Amino acid sequence: MISLTVNGKRHxxxxxxxxxxxxxxxxxxxxxxxxYACGMxxxxxxxxxxxxxxxxxxxxxxxxxxxxxxxxxxxxxxxxDHPVQRAWTEVDVPQCGYCQPGQIMSAAALLTSTxxxxxxxxxxxxxxxxxxxxxxxxxxxxxxxxAALGKGGAR
Amino acid sequence: MTTLVSxxxxxxxxxxxxxxxxxxxxxxxAARGVARAESPGVFAPNQWLRxxxxxxxxxxxxxxxxxxxxxTTTPMIIADELxxxxxxxxxxxxxxxxxxxxxxxxxNQSYGGSRGVRDHxxxxxxxxxxxxxxxxxxxxxxxxxxxxxxxxxxxAVVHRPTGRRxxxxxxxxxxxxxxxxxxxxxxxxxxxxxxxxHVHRRDTPEKxxxxxxYGVDVRLPGMLVASIERCPVLGGxxxxxxGTAAKRVRGVKHVVQVSNGIAVVADGFWSALQGRxxxxxxxxxxxxxxxxxxxxxxxxxxxxxxxxxxxxNDGDAERVLAAGGRVHEAVYQVPFLEHACxxxxxxxxxxxxxxxxIWAPTQNPGGTQATAAxxxxxxxxxxxxxxTLLGGGFGxxxxxxxxxxxxxxxxxxxxxxxxxxxxxxxxxxxxxxPATYNSFRAALDANGMPAAWRTRMVxxxxxxxxxxxxxxxxxxxxxxxxxxMPYDVPNLRIEWTNKDFGIPIGFWxxxxxxxNGFIIExxxxxxAHLAGRDPYEYRRALLGKSPRHKAVLELAATKASWGAPxxxxxxxxxxxxxxxxxxxxxxxxxxxxxxxxxRVHRLVAAIDPGLAVNPDQVKAQMEGGVVYALTATFYGRIxxxxxxxxxxxxxxxxxxxxxxxxxxxxxxxxxGEAPGGLGEPGVPTVAPAVCNAIYVVTGKRIRTLPxxxxxxxxx
Numbered sequence: 001m002i003s004l005t006v007n008g009k010r011h012x013x014x015x016x017x018x019x020x021x022x023x024x025x026x027x028x029x030x031x032x033x034x035x036y037a038c039g040m041x042x043x044x045x046x047x048x049x050x051x052x053x054x055x056x057x058x059x060x061x062x063x064x065x066x067x068x069x070x071x072x073x074x075x076x077x078x079x080x081d082h083p084v085q086r087a088w089t090e091v092d093v094p095q096c097g098y099c100q101p102g103q104i105m106s107a108a109a110l111l112t113s114t115x116x117x118x119x120x121x122x123x124x125x126x127x128x129x130x131x132x133x134x135x136x137x138x139x140x141x142x143x144x145x146x147a148a149l150g151k152g153g154a155r
Numbered sequence: 156m157t158t159l160v161s162x163x164x165x166x167x168x169x170x171x172x173x174x175x176x177x178x179x180x181x182x183x184x185a186a187r188g189v190a191r192a193e194s195p196g197v198f199a200p201n202q203w204l205r206x207x208x209x210x211x212x213x214x215x216x217x218x219x220x221x222x223x224x225x226x227t228t229t230p231m232i233i234a235d236e237l238x239x240x241x242x243x244x245x246x247x248x249x250x251x252x253x254x255x256x257x258x259x260x261x262x263n264q265s266y267g268g269s270r271g272v273r274d275h276x277x278x279x280x281x282x283x284x285x286x287x288x289x290x291x292x293x294x295x296x297x298x299x300x301x302x303x304x305x306x307x308x309x310x311a312v313v314h315r316p317t318g319r320r321x322x323x324x325x326x327x328x329x330x331x332x333x334x335x336x337x338x339x340x341x342x343x344x345x346x347x348x349x350x351x352x353h354v355h356r357r358d359t360p361e362k363x364x365x366x367x368x369y370g371v372d373v374r375l376p377g378m379l380v381a382s383i384e385r386c387p388v389l390g391g392x393x394x395x396x397x398g399t400a401a402k403r404v405r406g407v408k409h410v411v412q413v414s415n416g417i418a419v420v421a422d423g424f425w426s427a428l429q430g431r432x433x434x435x436x437x438x439x440x441x442x443x444x445x446x447x448x449x450x451x452x453x454x455x456x457x458x459x460x461x462x463x464x465x466x467x468n469d470g471d472a473e474r475v476l477a478a479g480g481r482v483h484e485a486v487y488q489v490p491f492l493e494h495a496c497x498x499x500x501x502x503x504x505x506x507x508x509x510x511x512x513i514w515a516p517t518q519n520p521g522g523t524q525a526t527a528a529x530x531x532x533x534x535x536x537x538x539x540x541x542x543t544l545l546g547g548g549f550g551x552x553x554x555x556x557x558x559x560x561x562x563x564x565x566x567x568x569x570x571x572x573x574x575x576x577x578x579x580x581x582x583x584x585x586x587x588x589p590a591t592y593n594s595f596r597a598a599l600d601a602n603g604m605p606a607a608w609r610t611r612m613v614x615x616x617x618x619x620x621x622x623x624x625x626x627x628x629x630x631x632x633x634x635x636x637x638x639x640m641p642y643d644v645p646n647l648r649i650e651w652t653n654k655d656f657g658i659p660i661g662f663w664x665x666x667x668x669x670x671n672g673f674i675i676e677x678x679x680x681x682x683a684h685l686a687g688r689d690p691y692e693y694r695r696a697l698l699g700k701s702p703r704h705k706a707v708l709e710l711a712a713t714k715a716s717w718g719a720p721x722x723x724x725x726x727x728x729x730x731x732x733x734x735x736x737x738x739x740x741x742x743x744x745x746x747x748x749x750x751x752x753x754r755v756h757r758l759v760a761a762i763d764p765g766l767a768v769n770p771d772q773v774k775a776q777m778e779g780g781v782v783y784a785l786t787a788t789f790y791g792r793i794x795x796x797x798x799x800x801x802x803x804x805x806x807x808x809x810x811x812x813x814x815x816x817x818x819x820x821x822x823x824x825x826x827g828e829a830p831g832g833l834g835e836p837g838v839p840t841v842a843p844a845v846c847n848a849i850y851v852v853t854g855k856r857i858r859t860l861p862x863x864x865x866x867x868x869x870x
Binding site for chain 2: 020026027028030031032033034035036037039043045088093098099123124126129130134137139140
């Protein structure tokens with residue numbers, strides 16, 4: 001049994017310890033917002049926060065998350081109103097949307113560590129997240145916008 | 156025996172399909188598909204909309220949402236013509252029912268070719284206008300006034316002379332009894348409330364919270380998850396297999412043979428993958444095992460030395476070319492490409508003797524239904540298809556191989572099954588954009604203008620391979636954007652040779668134009684430089700018979716300040732291509748480092764889509780097309796070794812990332828012409844604009860994609 005705290009809720013889970021956290025989240029807990037796309041930490045679609053830091057759930061064994069706080073896209077905000085989510089809405093970032101939970105989790109982690117990121121900061125933090133629809137220009141704009149929203153400014 | 160999961164159960168279970176009900180913009184993903192309301196109290200003049208007595212307006216969207224914004228655009232068009240408040244309408248995704256929801260132009264319920272708006276706009280407007288006219292008629296008869304004296308405002312009919320007003324919901328019963336007008340009066344564009352305006356996407360809330368349900372997210376009571384081991388050789392089949400060890404893996408429930416391989420069916424995807432590793436399969440590799448990329452390239456080259464089938468022949472190009480003078484030759488080659496949708500292929504099915512239900516991220520609900528009917532022996536009306544959100548489509552999801560996987564596996568195990576592909580399955584078992592070889596020969600006249608031009612194209616034909624065009628004919632998909640190239644050349648000959656080695660090929664965002672835009676727009680650029688002319692002015696001079704090409708080219712050039720000085724080391728390239736009903740031009744600003752690394756700084760794109768229904772989303776599609784094309788320009792290459800695809804994941808089949816993203820400026824030319832497509836036209840101009848700029852900077856002409864950085868190294 002592995003003890004996990006996901007989005008503030010504690011779970012006792014009976015899975016093989018090497019099973020990636022991604023499948024625990026998606027299949028055992030039914031939180032399908034976190035996506036599978038490569039299984040090798042190459043695309044970022046499965047990004048979640050482990051004790052606040054972004055990790056790729058597809059290569060993180062469930063056992064590595066034991067006793068830690070896991071935050072998924074479903075737990076990022078109560079009403080979908082995290083500054084990153086508000087900015088994503090204003091800028092109309094998503095197209096197909098499949099990669100966006102991962103993009104948003106990466107962006108939220110970036111803004112926690114770097115509240116006013118430069119373009120270079122954004123490149124550094126976001127280049128692990130692939131978007132095949134090509135929403136990168138809007139992601140960049142929305143992160144700058146979220147930085148402003150996060151400071152309570154620029155309405 | 157299992158019973159079919161009803162939609163009600165699904166909703167109660169908090170499941171996926173219909174989960175949008177709880178959110179601000181309800182997106183219900185399963186329509187009942189009424190042609191004409193049977194139920195009292197509902198006004199449903201056609202299959203596209205209905206209004207109930209509470210005034211709730213439901214619009215049915217037949218176009219799958221794959222990122223292009225159909226969940227926004229379709230209701231925009233219908234709500235505008237119906238005259239209702241867009242934010243208040245509900246949207247349902249149409250079921251598979253080609254009788255009701257087929258594309259009126261193609262005649263099938265499959266969506267590709269950027270056909271959402273351009274093929275449906277007129278029909279949707281008419282359907283909504285008919286409903287509005289019936290509501291006006293209902294109110295006029297209620298008030299006993301001439302229908303000419305009433306008008307609508309959002310959600311209501313009003314009679315201004317008397318100040319009377321009835322909400323649409325109040326007119327439902329009376330309107331329902333009226334005949335549907337066949338020739339309703341449409342709004343004039345100046346009356347549009349939504350069409351042509353910036354409307355925020357309706358699907359953003361579900362896509363930024365993780366609530367949106369894609370195919371992979373479907374969960375049903377009692378559902379199993381399967382992964383299929385496929386023959387590493389394309390087209391190969393199972394000879395024999397031993398599933399004993401696989402069945403011993405924790406969580407594995409069944410191991411069954413299906414058309415596309417051996418399905419390991421388990422309680423979850425991880426268990427299924429572990430089971431797959433324990434499988435032992437012997438394959439009958441089939442004839443493709445003899446095919447490799449090097450062999451294909453040799454065969455293409457040999458074929459290009461011989462005349463092909465004539466796709467276009469103006470004047471007498473061979474005679475003029477034989478006369479000599481300034482003759483220029485070049486060979487352009489492009490590789491196979493895989494779509495790499497972010498959501499790997501998948502589908503979920505439940506099959507009983509009486510019915511089949513499928514949940515799938517498909518561009519092809521009609522083909523999904525037909526496939527399931529064929530595999531189960533059920534009549535099509537017993538096959539229900541729920542189209543989920545699509546995590547990318549790009550043409551890949553018009554295929555039905557993943558539907559076959561789900562239906563066969565579910566039928567074999569007697570339980571609902573979700574078949575999920577790995578990324579490796581996806582890259583190695585695609586329907587690839589054809590690799591082609593193209594030789595060019597042109598003669599310039601005394602003024603440097605092309606007097607004769609011959610293009611010989613060699614490659615497989617998608618439509619021929621799929622049996623939609625007869626073998627022996629010229630495949631229209633193979634020669635698009637070449638056969639109809641816009642430049643005014645008096646002696647023009649286009650030939651095509653079908654060389655198909657059995658590699659499965661398919662429609663890849665902008666299809667033939669994706670590669671043919673590159674070859675034509677690069678070669679015309681070569682001729683311009685050979686003639687000592689400005690590449691933009693050279694094109695303009697040859698576009699006399701193609702005014703829309705010319706206009707969009709001029710817009711891109713103007714917005715990019717063509718000819719104005721650039722920082723040292725930077726150069727500009729330009730290209731213009733018509734595809735899928737729209738005209739697009741791009742100017743690229745590029746620099747090349749000493750190590751050969753290319754930086755695309757800025758792309759200025761101009762698009763004439765006839766009508767821009769949602770201009771901000773027009774821009775989004777163009778921005779997206781740019782990135783899709785940049786990946787193909789710099790990275791995309793699928794190679795074959797003994798029938799096996801050598802790439803497998805994003806490490807060896809890389810994608811453009813945010814750190815490489817140029818600034819993209821999109822400018823819309825509102826020509827007022829018939830609506831064109833938008834999903835695809837952003838792609839074809841990008842590679843040639845970038846490569847033409849690279850030539851300006853380095854003097855090196857890129858004739859093979861993806862760009863080989865070694866070629867651009869300065870020692």
